[in-house]
Amino acid sequence: MAEQDLDRNEAATPYKLQKARDKGQVAKSPEVVSALVFTVAVGCFYWQGWDGLVSQFGYDQALLTQAARIEINPSTLWKLVGNMVRDSGLMLAPFLAAIMAAAIVGNVTQTGPILSADPIKPDFGRVNPANGFKKLLSMRTLFDAARAVVKLLLLGLVVYYALKALVPQFFHLAAMAPARLARTLVDDIAATGLKIALMLCLIAAVDWGYTRREFAKKMRMSRRELKDEHKNREGDPRIRARLRELRREALARSMAARKTASADVVLTNPTHYAVALRYVHGEMQSPQLVAKGAGSLAAAMREIAARHRIPVVQNPPLARELYRTVDVEQHVPPSLYAQVARILVWVFAMKKARDANLPGAAA
Known part of the structure; x- marks a missing residue:
């Protein structure tokens, strides 16, 4: 009987997947969210990075121009700081909204809307040092560490080749005007960021497929579990047979x-x-x-x-x-x-x- 329970070769039923979903257990790859957020951030920087930088420089210039005429007292300083925070927030609002929308889309696209309080319920097993030590030395932790190292190496190679392609123009930066130098740096940073974003998307695609496969493997069921689920949902077969017999007798x-x-x-x-x-x-x-x-x-x-x-x-x-x-x-x-x-x-x-x-x- 125990061997039958451990032999989980059957795909999970829709009922079990729904119960796991109600508890917040779904196949979700954090790499997909990270890649989407980073790609949107780089895209916004590439699209409006220079215009935003010019607006910030213009704001700083106006602030420095009025600095000599500002009366120094607590009320004036608080008003100045409030205006700076407000204006900076307005300039960053589209960028922050785009990142927030990307994070929401990255999560909802993978799992759909989920409303479950189980993940935030108190669980003293999470703060148990013994459990934490076991997880630290588990094969899963070692696998995650190896995966992080591989990810870091791939991103490092992308950055290396991106910077290597930019080396020839470094010798001409000193001769550029300040405005052109700033524009060149913004374009180079955006181009390098797009290459990193492309690599992150490839990593996210692989991790998403692996995460779904691992979740499906984790949700597998044994034949006994399938029978127990069917019995719990439909009732004991003997009881159902008796009910059918009673219905036949009533009809007869x-x-x-x-x-x-x-x-x-x-x-x-x-x-x-x-x-x-x-x-x-x-x-x-x-x-x-x-x-x-x-x-x-x-x-x-x-x-x-x-x-x-x-x-x-x-x-x-x-x-x-x-x-x-x-x-x-x-x-x-x-x-x-x-x-x-x-x-x-x-x-x-x-x-x-x-x-x-x-x-x-x-x-």
Whole structure:
């Protein structure tokens, strides 16, 4: 049994994935968020970096120009600092909003919207030094460290080759005007940042695929877990079988009650079995079994027969034979014609006598 539980080779069911999602457990790669945020930041810098730098220089120039005319006192300094923070915030607002939007998109794109309080619930196991020491020496920690080293090496190579491509123009920087020098530095930084962003996107794509694969592997289920989940969701198979049996009995009871009322005679065991027969002269070649039942259903058929004044005849051998060999709505086989015919002749004669209000009706 334990080996079966450990043999988790079955893919996780949608129900288990939904339960894990409700607890905040989803496949999410932090590299995707980092790459998207860095790419958006570099894109904003490449698009409006120079214009933002010019605006900042213009603001600094105006501030320094008015510095000699500012009266130094606490109220003036607080007002000056407030204006500086406000103006700097307005200039940085589009950039910060773009980064925030990139972080949200990077998370929601991977997992969709998730509202779960489980990740922030108090868990004293997280602050247990023993657990922390075990995680420090675990294979997962070593793997994450090796992955970080590989990532650092790849980014280092990108930066190295990007700077190597810029080396020829370094010798001409000293001869440039200040404005052109600043513009050149902004363009070079943006170009290097875009190359780094491209490498981060490649790393994020690989990490995203690996993270999804590891999460699917972690969510795998054993055959016993699949059976237990099905049992918990659908109920015990024995209980469901019993419910189906009860529904069949209820349906059979209702059908027997409805069809027994149209019968001409009910044959009984006398208590264990009951079969209801119907015969229409000129329309049927032989009598038809319209209902049959055993136990409580047989008792219900006898009650219905009494309520509708249908004759009830005790003939155990014939009742058992009809119950065993003839299904509902089938006709009596030729081997039983003689026995059934004698009973029907007596039943029809009694009905005729009763209808004619003869003394024999009381019999």
